[in-house]
Each structure stands twice: as structure tokens, then as C-alpha cells.
Amino acid sequence: MTSKYDHTRVEKKWQEKWEKSKLFNPNLKEAENPFYNLWMFPYPSAEGLHAGHAFASTGSDVFGRFMRMQGRDVFQPIGYDSFGIHSENYAIKIGENPHEVVKRTTKHYEEQMRSFGHGYDWQHTVTTSSSDYYKWTQWLFLKMWEADLAYKKNATVNFCPSCKTVLADEQVMTPAQAGKEPKNASGEVVENVGELKVCERCGTIVEKKDLDQWFFKITKYADRLLSGLKKIDWSERVVTAQRNWIGKSEGMLIKFEIDGGGEIEVFTTRPDTLNAVTFIVTSDEALYNEENPEKIGEFTGKYALDPLSGKKLPIWKTNYIAPGYGTGNVMGVPAHDERDMEFAKKYHLDIVEKEPDEKLWKLIEEKGWGKRHTNYHLRDWLVSRQRYWGAPIPMIDCPKDGWVAVPEKDLPVLLPDIKDYQPEGTGKGPLANHKEFYETTCPKCGGKATRETDVMDTFVDSAWYFLRYPSVGDDNQAFDPAITKKWLPVNLYFGGAEHSVLHLMYARFVTMVLHDLKLINFDEPFPKFFAHGLMIKDGAKMSKSRGNVVNPDEYVAKFGADAMRMYLMFMGPMDGYPDFRDTGIEGMERFINRLWNIFNNKPELKDKSVVYSKLHQTIKKVTDDISNFKYNTAIASIMELVNVIQEEGMDEAVLKNLCLILTPFIPHFAEEVWVEVLGGKFSVHRESWPKYDAKLIKVDQVTIVIQVNGRVRGQILVGSGVANQEKQIMALAEKDGKVSKWLEGGKIRKVIFVPGKLLNFVV
Numbered sequence: 049m050t051s052k053y054d055h056t057r058v059e060k061k062w063q064e065k066w067e068k069s070k071l072f073n074p075n076l077k078e079a080e081n082p083f084y085n086l087w088m089f090p091y092p093s094a095e096g097l098h099a100g101h102a103f104a105s106t107g108s109d110v111f112g113r114f115m116r117m118q119g120r121d122v123f124q125p126i127g128y129d130s131f132g133i134h135s136e137n138y139a140i141k142i143g144e145n146p147h148e149v150v151k152r153t154t155k156h157y158e159e160q161m162r163s164f165g166h167g168y169d170w171q172h173t174v175t176t177s178s179s180d181y182y183k184w185t186q187w188l189f190l191k192m193w194e195a196d197l198a199y200k201k202n203a204t205v206n207f208c209p210s211c212k213t214v215l216a217d218e219q220v221m222t223p224a225q226a227g228k229e230p231k232n233a234s235g236e237v238v239e240n241v242g243e244l245k246v247c248e249r250c251g252t253i254v255e256k257k258d259l260d261q262w263f264f265k266i267t268k269y270a271d272r273l274l275s276g277l278k279k280i281d282w283s284e285r286v287v288t289a290q291r292n293w294i295g296k297s298e299g300m301l302i303k304f305e306i307d308g309g310g311e312i313e314v315f316t317t318r319p320d321t322l323n324a325v326t327f328i329v330t331s332d333e334a335l336y337n338e339e340n341p342e343k344i345g346e347f348t349g350k351y352a353l354d355p356l357s358g359k360k361l362p363i364w365k366t367n368y369i370a371p372g373y374g375t376g377n378v379m380g381v382p383a384h385d386e387r388d389m390e391f392a393k394k395y396h397l398d399i400v401e402k403e404p405d406e407k408l409w410k411l412i413e414e415k416g417w418g419k420r421h422t423n424y425h426l427r428d429w430l431v432s433r434q435r436y437w438g439a440p441i442p443m444i445d446c447p448k449d450g451w452v453a454v455p456e457k458d459l460p461v462l463l464p465d466i467k468d469y470q471p472e473g474t475g476k477g478p479l480a481n482h483k484e485f486y487e488t489t490c491p492k493c494g495g496k497a498t499r500e501t502d503v504m505d506t507f508v509d510s511a512w513y514f515l516r517y518p519s520v521g522d523d524n525q526a527f528d529p530a531i532t533k534k535w536l537p538v539n540l541y542f543g544g545a546e547h548s549v550l551h552l553m554y555a556r557f558v559t560m561v562l563h564d565l566k567l568i569n570f571d572e573p574f575p576k577f578f579a580h581g582l583m584i585k586d587g588a589k590m591s592k593s594r595g596n597v598v599n600p601d602e603y604v605a606k607f608g609a610d611a612m613r614m615y616l617m618f619m620g621p622m623d624g625y626p627d628f629r630d631t632g633i634e635g636m637e638r639f640i641n642r643l644w645n646i647f648n649n650k651p652e653l654k655d656k657s658v659v660y661s662k663l664h665q666t667i668k669k670v671t672d673d674i675s676n677f678k679y680n681t682a683i684a685s686i687m688e689l690v691n692v693i694q695e696e697g698m699d700e701a702v703l704k705n706l707c708l709i710l711t712p713f714i715p716h717f718a719e720e721v722w723v724e725v726l727g728g729k730f731s732v733h734r735e736s737w738p739k740y741d742a743k744l745i746k747v748d749q750v751t752i753v754i755q756v757n758g759r760v761r762g763q764i765l766v767g768s769g770v771a772n773q774e775k776q777i778m779a780l781a782e783k784d785g786k787v788s789k790w791l792e793g794g795k796i797r798k799v800i801f802v803p804g805k806l807l808n809f810v811v
């Protein structure tokens with residue numbers, strides 16, 4: 049008997065050895081076969097990483113280790129998205145400066161991630177709130193400005209009364225999308241918010257305000273962002289989400305004369321239904337009234353003239369259409385549009401049933417009633433925030449020269465360490481109270497000028513971090529051209545689908561801009577993106593209020609990182625909603641102990657053809673499954689192989705191969721077995737992934753289930769030639785140790801045989 053597997057000792061030992069031997073620090077300049085394996089970096093929160101992070105990051109790490117064994121030089125960096133409202137709100141809550149909070153939370157994150165045994169290159173981490181990083185975020189802003197893609201403008205924008213800052217359109221959503229209970233400005237939960245949208249971060253109903261804000265012209269890239277989707281390999285749901293968010297609609301702008309003077313213009317994607325128009329609606333949000341939510345329309349007393357029939361079309365005000373979309377006016381076609389139909393019925397307006405007529409497109413253009421127009425849902429990206437914890441926007445307002453960029457040599461514009469960092473909600477950020485920060489001189493004329501006091505949205509930080517990783521440490525540039533050319537674009541990006549239209553859209557936009565500025569030679573940052581699923585616990589989403597947040601640290605300490613990793617990967621498909629159960633991880637610990645015994649006791653090989661065929665089938669299955677992120681079925685097939693080995697025995701070659709295919713999932717265990725038990729060379733992670741032999745797989749094997757009195761007592765593997773031979777199967781089954789003990793002392797009365805499947809002894 050071998051002693052129990054000691055995960056604590058083994059995991060610590062190899063983690064130290066890996067670090068010392070620089071196993072995960074590829075030579076970025078000289079590597080010949082680069083593979084950039086990236087997981088979306090987390091924002092460091094006070095609670096630390098939860099098991100959902102462990103699930104997602106392990107999924108990425110398994111692939112990285114698999115690619116290393118395919119001969120690739122794997123670069124797998126990690127960092128912290130540490131600027132932003134999340135860290136800042138927590139700092140405010142506990143009354144500690146965000147600088148201090150972030151120092152502590154990132155340290156805790158690092159300890160946790162190291163304990164999982166992931167193969168990160170710890171020499172290339174980024175912390176977005178460090179000045180050696182945000183200096184280059186500010187540089188990126190200057191590039192946008194130089195390219196005429198950044199501007200400050202007064203606009204009606206979304207404002208979160210709780211976070212006391214403006215938000216980008218992408219950060220405003222339904223409560224369900226935000227995963228939050230909707231709250232009003234006083235923080236009370238609101239039952240029914242109707243069409244109102246909430247803040248992504250805190251769930252508070254957003255308000256509209258007219259404010260001067262900084263924008264990036266992402267709309268200029270709308271068509272590129274759409275066409276680029278065709279050349280990247282992303283999950284369909286993420287592609288669809290981006291396509292819908294960009295929301296390209298081809299239609300027409302049509303002008304209707306108003307009876308008594310003036311005109312009203314509508315945007316329509318269905319000019320072919322002009323023959324069935326019966327009214328016009330113009331948006332009026334002020335109609336929304338909490339006391340009378342049923343009221344959605346009001347007649348204006350005016351009429352527009354139908355260019356086709358000359359009939360009078362009543363003009364109604366309504367809140368069922370969006371003010372900021374198209375022209376904010378719609379031609380009402382109840383016969384073909386459901387919402388128009390509802391409105392017409394409610395207010396007793398005419399309904400005309402007429403077949404749409406494609407010829408109308410041409411007619412409208414020829415008559416000059418309207419012109420073709422493409423409308424987008426995408427709006428420019430609002431990047432300024434009236435908060436403290438972000439990269440200061442490197443712009444200076446000069447009374448003489450207007451907005452002037454901070455010269456690159458003067459970067460970074462340091463975020464000063466101030467005590468009154470709480471947002472006030474005045475439309476200005478906390479830096480606006482600090483003369484010593486904003487009083488400066490104009491870089492152009494040298495006269496007195498003031499700095500911008502807003503900071504950048506955190507999504508600007510994360511829109512380019514993947515470019516920085518390989519160039520970390522380079523103080524002269526954001527990214528080194530030669531290293532960037534070698535390592536980018538990212539080979540595999542792993543992350544959550546909730547970033548579909550936020551981070552993933554912004555990162556694509558920034559990459560396209562840098563490409564057009566000839567600073568990089570690719571225009572899609574993530575040619576392959578895998579959207580992982582969401583882990584749940586005992587059937588429900590993990591949340592603090594339910595008290596079902598799984599803290600991975602406890603499990604790693606008790607069962608080991610390997611048991612945790614392999615259990616997380618075994619729970620279910622990587623893109624699904626696997627449910628974490630304590631009993632499951634206990635089972636995985638037992639499986640690892642079973643493996644330990646097999647490697648140490650080496651059951652003697654009985655039937656070579658059966659074991660080899662199963663081994664090569666398994667190598668093929670695991671190779672295919674890992675390539676397709678089907679880790680759970682890969683592990684299941686390894687378990688089947690282990691069952692066969694336990695029955696039929698094995699030799700040295702079988703053991704080595706078994707160890708190799710376990711390596712991505714249980715890296716510490718595999719290293720221990722490889723080096724200490726099998727006498728292999730350090731490190732198993734530098735070994736080649738095993739190849740399967742198609743000829744060996746071909747030896748067809750069939751599993752026959754053996755029952756005694758209808759209960760399953762064992763199974764036997766036979767060549768397909770014998771699978772239909774009742775006599776032979778019976779003889780084999782009677783000799784099988786597991787089955788024979790159930791036959792002892794009894795008399796076989798009857799045998800039921802289903803060829804190729806099952807044999808049942810009735811005793």
C-alpha cells in the first residue's frame with residue numbers, strides 16, 4: 049500500500065520549482081513558437097477571488113498548458129483592472145484611500161492565483177492604477193485626440209445619481225442585464241421600472257443631464273466593427289450581441305409636410321409601407337407620468353399630409369418611441385407594425401390594410417419626398433467620469449488656445465493623493481476642488497490655463513491592456529513594436545460573455561484605431577474568443593445576500609488546487625452553468641487518490657490489446673475535447689481509461705501517457721508522478737503531448753454489461769468479433785471476479801443475452 053497523496057506538500061514544492069526554473073516566463077524576444085493565452089483580467093475586489101474566477105481562469109490555464117505541450121511558447125500574463133468605481137466605492141465605504149485598498153486587494157489576488165497553480169508569467173503583470181501603466185492610457189488618449197477621434201461636447205447624457213457620474217450608453221441597461229435590483233436615487237428598491245434603465249455598477253435608475261463631456265468617435269468605426277465580426281472566431285451569442293448593439297438599419301428619411309406650414313421628418317426601414325401610413329408620432333418623454341402610466345399618447349392638434357394620397361395624418365406625441373434614435377419621429381403603420389397597431393387601437397386611429405410595395409423606395413426618391421439613410425444604434429463612447437479613481441484626462445483648457453493636449457514628454461499627469469476623493473454629484477469630479485492639480489500653464493502659449501479635472505472611464509484602461517503585457521517594464525513606449533508583432537494578436541482570449549458590448553467592443557475599436565495610425569499591424573485584437581459560462585452554487589447564482597459564495601481558498605487548502613481544478617473542469621461544459629457541490633469535490637479527491645495508488649502500485653498488464661486500444665481512444669478523445677474546450681468529457685474519458693487500467697493492468701508506456709494527458713488538469717500531481725514515480729525529466733510541462741495511433745484505436749472494442757438477477761454486477765470489454773457470441777461472453781463473465789461472487793452458491797436457471805450489449809444471469 050502506498051501512503052495517501054499529500055497535496056499540500058506536493059503543490060508547494062512544484063510551485064516553487066516552476067517559479068525558480070522560469071517555466072512560465074517565455075523569452076519574449078526569442079521565442080520561436082509564440083502562443084499568447086489570455087484570460088480577462090479581474091478587478092480586485094475586497095472579497096477576493098471567488099470560485100467563479102477559479103472556474104474561468106482554470107479553463108484558460110488548462111488550454112495554455114495543453115498548448116505548451118503542443119510545442120508552443122506560451123505567454124500567459126495576469127493583471128489587475130484596479131481603477132474604477134468598483135474599487136473606489138469600496139474604498140469610500142470603509143473610509144480608506146483607494147491607493148491603499150488596491151495595494152491590499154491586488155496582493156490578496158496574487159496569493160490566491162498563485163495557490164491555484166496557474167502558469168502565469170508573474171514578471172509581466174499590469175496594475176492599471178499604477179502610473180507606469182496609466183501614463184500610457186493617457187498616451188492613448190493623446191493618440192485619439194491627434195487622430196481627431198476625441199472631442200468634448202455638450203450632450204444629453206446618462207447620469208447615475210448614486211455613483212454621481214455620467215455613464216457611457218453601454219453601461220446603462222435593464223435591471224436584469226445588470227443583474228441588480230432597481231433602485232431610485234435615494235437607494236430604495238423600486239418594484240416596476242417599466243422601460244427605465246439602470247447603472248451597470250449599482251442598479252440605480254439613471255437620469256438624463258445636459259453636460260460637457262469627452263467622447264471617443266467609435267461611431268466612425270461602426271461599419272468596420274461590423275465587417276470585422278466576419279473574420280473572427282467568436283461565440284455566436286457574442287457576435288450577435290455586438291451586431292445588435294451597433295444596430296445598423298438601412299432605410300429612408302422621409303419628410304411630411306405639416307398642414308398649415310412646416311414639415312416633420314421620420315426615419316423608417318420600411319418605405320415600402322408608406323401606402324398604409326395612418327398617423328405620425330413624435331417622441332415626448334415628458335409624457336411619462338407615474339400617476340397615469342397608462343397614458344402613452346396625446347394628440348398635438350396638428351396634421352401631416354400623406355404625400356401619396358394627400359390625406360391628413362394626425363400627429364401624436366408619445367413616449368413609446370426613443371427620442372435619440374433616428375429623427376425621434378415615426379410614421380405609424382398599424383397594418384405592419386405591432387406597436388403602431390397597439391397605439392392605433394388604444395387611441396382609435398385608422399388602420400389601412402395594404403400590401404407593402406417595394407417600388408415605393410424608388411418613387412419616394414424620385415419625387416424628392418425622402419432620401420436613403422443608414423441609422424446606427426451605436427453612439428460615441430462617453431469616456432469622462434466625474435470621479436477620482438481613474439486616469440486624469442491629459443488635456444488643458446487655455447482661454448486663448450482652447451483645448452490643448454498635454455505634451456507626451458509631460459506624461460503621466462499624476463493622480464494626486466487627496467483626502468476628499470468622494471464624488472459630490474455637482475457635475476464636476478473631486479479633482480476640481482484642487483487648485484494645485486488643475487492650475488497650470490498652456491503648453492502652446494505659456495499663459496495661465498486649467499487642466500481637465502475629469503478622469504477616464506475604466507473601460508479605457510482595459511481597452512488596451514493586452515498590448516501592454518508583453519512590453520511591461522518598457523518605460524519609453526506603450527508597447528514595443530517588435531515584441532508586439534511577435535506576440536499579438538492574442539491567440540486565445542478567454543472571458544465572460546457579459547462583456548459583449550462593453551470591453552470587447554472598446555478593445556476592438558482601440559485596436560482598429562492603432563492599426564490605422566500604423567502603430568500595429570493587425571486590426572482585430574482577439575481573433576479567437578471563448579465565452580465561458582457562469583458557475584452557480586446549489587442551483588442558484590452565487591451572491592453575498594444568498595450566502596452561497598464559494599471561497600476557493602478553503603477548498604484549495606482542504607482538497608488541494610489539483611482536486612479543485614479538475615472538479616471545476618468536470619462540473620459541466622465550460623460554456624454552461626455548472627453547479628458547484630461539495631460532494632463533487634470530495635469525489636474528485638478520491639479519484640486523485642485512486643490515481644496515486646495506480647501509479648505507485650502499477651497493476652500488472654493482462655490484455656494488452658484491450659488496454660492499448662482504450663488508451664489510444666482516450667488520447668484522441670482528450671486531444672479533441674481540450675481543443676474544443678470540452679474539458680468535462682475529456683476528464684470523463686480519462687476516468688473510463690482508469691477503470692480499464694484497474695481491471696486490465698498496464699505497463700510503463702501506458703502510465704506515462706496517462707500522466708501526460710492528466711497534466712493540463714492536475715499539473716502538480718502530474719509533475720510529482722512524472723519526476724518522482726516514473727523517473728522522468730523535469731518538467732512534465734515541457735514534454736510533448738502524446739500522439740494516438742489510429743491503427744490501435746481501430747481494434748474495435750465493445751463493452752458488455754453483466755447483470756445477475758437484473759442488477760448490474762460488472763462489465764467486460766471484448767473484441768467486436770466476440771460481442772455476439774453468447775457462449776464466449778458467458779464464459780468470460782463467469783471468470784470475472786466482480787461477477788463470479790454473485791454467482792457463487794447459486795444455480796444458473798436462465799441466461800438472457802442481448803448481443804453486443806448485455807448478458808443477464810438469472811440464478
Ligand code: ANZ
Pocket residue numbers: 296297315316317318321331368369370371372373374375376377378379380381383384385423
Ligand atoms: C414604418 C414602419 C413600418 C416601421 C413597419 C417598421 C415596421 P430599427 O430596425 O431598429 O432601425 N422607429 C424609427 N425611429 C424610432 C424611434 N426613435 N423609436 C422607436 N422606433 C423608431 O427600426 C426602425 C423602425 O423603427 C422604423 O421603421 C420605425 O418604424 C421605427 F411595418 O417605420 B418603421
